[in-house]
Amino acid sequence: MSFEWPWQYNFPPFFTLQPNADTRQKQLAAWCSLVLSYCRHQKLFTLDVLEAQESPVFNNKKIERKLSVEAIQVVFEELRKKGNLEWLDKNKSRCLIMWRRPEEWGKIIYQWVSKNGMVNSVFTLYELSNGDETEKEEFHGLEDWMLLRSLQALQTDGKAEIITMDDGKGVKFF
Amino acid sequence: MEESVSKYASRGVDIKSLKAKVNSSSSVIYFCFIILLKIDRFVWTNGLLEMNETVVIQQRGVRVYDGEDSVFIRRYLVWIQQKFLKCLSQIIFFEEQTAGIGKSAKIVIHLHQALENKEPGPYQHSKYSYIELSFNEHVQIEFYRRLTEEMTQKRWENTPVSQPIPTGPKAGRTCAVGIVGIERKLEEKRKETDKNISEAFEDLSKLMEKAKEMVELSKSIANKIKDKQGDITEDETIRFKSYLLSMGIANPVTRETHGSGTQYHIQLAKQLGDMLQAPLEERGGMMALTEVYCLVNRARGMELLSPEDLVNACKMFGSLKLPLRLRVFDSGVMVVQLQSHSEEEMIASALDNVSDKGSLTAEEFAKLLGLSVLLAKERLLLAEKMGHLCRDDSVESLRFYPNLF
Numbered sequence: 001m002s003f004e005w006p007w008q009y010n011f012p013p014f015f016t017l018q019p020n021a022d023t024r025q026k027q028l029a030a031w032c033s034l035v036l037s038y039c040r041h042q043k044l045f046t047l048d049v050l051e052a053q054e055s056p057v058f059n060n061k062k063i064e065r066k067l068s069v070e071a072i073q074v075v076f077e078e079l080r081k082k083g084n085l086e087w088l089d090k091n092k093s094r095c096l097i098m099w100r101r102p103e104e105w106g107k108i109i110y111q112w113v114s115k116n117g118m119v120n121s122v123f124t125l126y127e128l129s130n131g132d133e134t135e136k137e138e139f140h141g142l143e144d145w146m147l148l149r150s151l152q153a154l155q156t157d158g159k160a161e162i163i164t165m166d167d168g169k170g171v172k173f174f
Numbered sequence: 175m176e177e178s179v180s181k182y183a184s185r186g187v188d189i190k191s192l193k194a195k196v197n198s199s200s201s202v203i204y205f206c207f208i209i210l211l212k213i214d215r216f217v218w219t220n221g222l223l224e225m226n227e228t229v230v231i232q233q234r235g236v237r238v239y240d241g242e243d244s245v246f247i248r249r250y251l252v253w254i255q256q257k258f259l260k261c262l263s264q265i266i267f268f269e270e271q272t273a274g275i276g277k278s279a280k281i282v283i284h285l286h287q288a289l290e291n292k293e294p295g296p297y298q299h300s301k302y303s304y305i306e307l308s309f310n311e312h313v314q315i316e317f318y319r320r321l322t323e324e325m326t327q328k329r330w331e332n333t334p335v336s337q338p339i340p341t342g343p344k345a346g347r348t349c350a351v352g353i354v355g356i357e358r359k360l361e362e363k364r365k366e367t368d369k370n371i372s373e374a375f376e377d378l379s380k381l382m383e384k385a386k387e388m389v390e391l392s393k394s395i396a397n398k399i400k401d402k403q404g405d406i407t408e409d410e411t412i413r414f415k416s417y418l419l420s421m422g423i424a425n426p427v428t429r430e431t432h433g434s435g436t437q438y439h440i441q442l443a444k445q446l447g448d449m450l451q452a453p454l455e456e457r458g459g460m461m462a463l464t465e466v467y468c469l470v471n472r473a474r475g476m477e478l479l480s481p482e483d484l485v486n487a488c489k490m491f492g493s494l495k496l497p498l499r500l501r502v503f504d505s506g507v508m509v510v511q512l513q514s515h516s517e518e519e520m521i522a523s524a525l526d527n528v529s530d531k532g533s534l535t536a537e538e539f540a541k542l543l544g545l546s547v548l549l550a551k552e553r554l555l556l557a558e559k560m561g562h563l564c565r566d567d568s569v570e571s572l573r574f575y576p577n578l579f
Contacts (some may be wrong), residue, residue, distance in 0.1 A: 012533075013343060013575045026579040113255040138567050 003041045006034055017074060028060035031075045036084060036099040045143045048094050105150035109139055110159055113173045124170045352412065428527045442487040446495035450510060459515035462548055463508040501551050525576060528563060533573045
């Protein structure tokens with residue numbers, strides 16, 4: 001299924017950071033949702049700033065407009081404030097995109113676990129993210145760090161416990 | 175050649191044979207001796223310029239006379255600025271001497287006594303304490319002028335670097351007689367007064383610096399008062415203002431609230447009010463201040479206005495209840511506009527224009543409306559500020575779109 005671009009994507013002013021405060025707010029909101037939905041569609045969990053400049057999200061070749069690096073930084077900052085983005089390094093060159101928050105992931109995983117009656121069983125992380133049984137699930141292919149965070153969220157809720165085993169981590173659901 | 179000549183000089187060789195040797199080489203242009211001073215104070219240097227030195231003037235065919243005796247040394251005389259610093263300290267006084275019968279016009283240079291530890295030069299001793307330089311006619315004037323320049327410039331810088339000046343200028347005046355002596359005394363006196371005056375003004379310049387600081391300080395305090403009206407009581411503010419006034423600093427607060435308030439500006443404002451009605455109507459109710467300035471001055475012909483007067487007069491439009499207004503945009507552009515001119519209408523029409531065309535640049539908009547590009551841009555920016563338009567900044571240009579966000 002190809003990605004559906006929002007109307008703003010083809011509106012040239014969308015690629016210029018607006019000086020008017022109100023307009024800018026609306027613009028940034030639109031950008032945030034665009035980035036998140038694109039990452040969700042592509043199942044991207046990390047972004048590299050320099051690469052992002054060339055990716056179709058920030059670079060619309062059809063109207064020959066692209067978002068400047070400063071503007072990209074502003075958008076990322078906005079995402080970070082909302083809690084959907086985390087910088088991996090101090091130089092702000094790579095970041096984690098959380099188009100779904102860990103708590104939400106945790107809920108989905110738990111739902112699947114309880115639906116299939118696998119409560120009280122132990123899984124390795126690999127099984128959850130890449131196992132055959134989870135192939136149709138949304139969290140299939142979830143990256144490790146994200147999976148871990150979502151399980152940690154469940155742990156704080158008391159619905160799971162992370163176990164350290166010989167060759168990795170596992171989780172037990174309650 | 176240089177070494178051989180200096181060898182001769184140090185042995186105190188008779189000048190005539192020296193001359194012969196020099197003359198034969200004087201036709202070589204590159205070979206220039208630097209005659210620094212009186213012959214017994216001359217020192218040899220090579221012709222190369224050192225770091226801080228520049229050629230001040232280069233003369234050909236100069237004859238140098240030692241005192242009254244003529245020493246027919248034709249040389250290329252090259253004044254080198256820096257070395258001259260040291261040498262000019264040796265010059266007490268110089269003057270022009272007009273040509274007489276059998277004598278050519280000369281410049282006479284009076285000098286100090288020679289110093290003990292001087293480097294070797296063409297002569298070791300001489301009984302005169304002045305030299306005369308004889309030039310071709312027209313170069314003499316130039317040379318004299320240059321020498322005067324150098325002397326006046328260098329005299330002040332001279333003292334720290336140069337060789338120690340012998341006890342006062344009096345030491346060198348061994349043959350100060352007649353008119354020459356009187357003239358010299360007058361010259362001395364004039365220089366003294368000159369020096370005194372510049373010293374006196376030095377103090378004044380320091381005073382002015384201090385005064386400037388005080389003015390700055392009081393201005394900043396007045397500004398602070400303006401900002402924080404509540405913190406200081408009414409009485410104190412009034413007292414402070416009166417102090418400022420007594421010091422001669424008009425309070426910036428009152429200046430702003432009442433304008434500079436002179437009669438001239440008031441009259442001028444009224445006149446402008448009458449004059450500008452028609453042009454403003456033609457131009458859609460708004461004109462940049464620069465246009466107004468040009469228009470007004472062209473109309474006046476004589477008795478032109480200065481920019482400050484124009485601005486001050488325009489500032490008074492409001493208080494005089496004239497139908498014009500001076501308006502300053504965010505970017506600093508100042509315009510005069512009719513009071514009846516409604517900004518909302520303008521912006522609404524701007525929005526219509528832009529929507530019709532999809533997007534517009536400032537230039538296109540200006541062309542469309544017959545406005546100047548500056549005013550067109552201001553209008554678009556204003557519309558953007560109100561949220562009706564948004565901008566698209568690209569390598570090509572700055573375009574404005576209707577705000578669809």
